[in-house]
Amino acid sequence: GQNIDQPTEMTATEGAIVQINCTYQTSGFNGLFWYQQHAGEAPTFLSYNVLDGLEEKGRFSSFLSRSKGYSYLLLKELQMKDSASYLCAVQDSNYQLIWGAGTKLIIKP
């Protein structure tokens, strides 16, 4: 079967750095997405990785290792507005998105 695993919840301090991990087992691989979802709102796109390595975009970076079926989202200089759920999603061989349940990130002052 197809499976995406992420921690359910993480807590971090304002100004700090946090890494949210995602491991996956899917039928084929055509890229991995990270989305941010604030409570009661729709997901918004953060990043896309299809090749191994690190993609940096401002305070957010995303890493992919296809051989390990592993990705992480790195958030630097955390702000209170970063409190949200972070969803990992993998596009399988049929270009269907397989979604993780999300990691709820709580930022404390």
Added chain:
Amino acid sequence: DAMVIQNPRYQVTQFGKPVTLSCSQTLNHNVMYWYQQKSSQAPKLLFHYYDKDFNNEADTPDNFQSRRPNTSFCFLDIRSPGLGDAAMYLCATSRDRSGSDEQYFGPGTRLTVT
């Protein structure tokens, strides 16, 4: 601004009373998706349209139907809502189905079934 619009944002319906949720997009994207998302769970794909080609997920109940009369609009019909259908319904679009085509989401419709 190009966007995905969903109406209504909040919908209350009675058990068994049909309800229709609507989605429109100004992005001119080929693909439109309907997801169901319950609290603290992953979005669950119900179906998607690639242009006019309808794709139903194998585990989507028959109670859920969809229509896409033109490129811009897509509707989700719930023929006989049950209490278990209370959820956030998300409409999304993408330019195509290739790997790098991210999905753009509307704000969602929160459905309550009484």
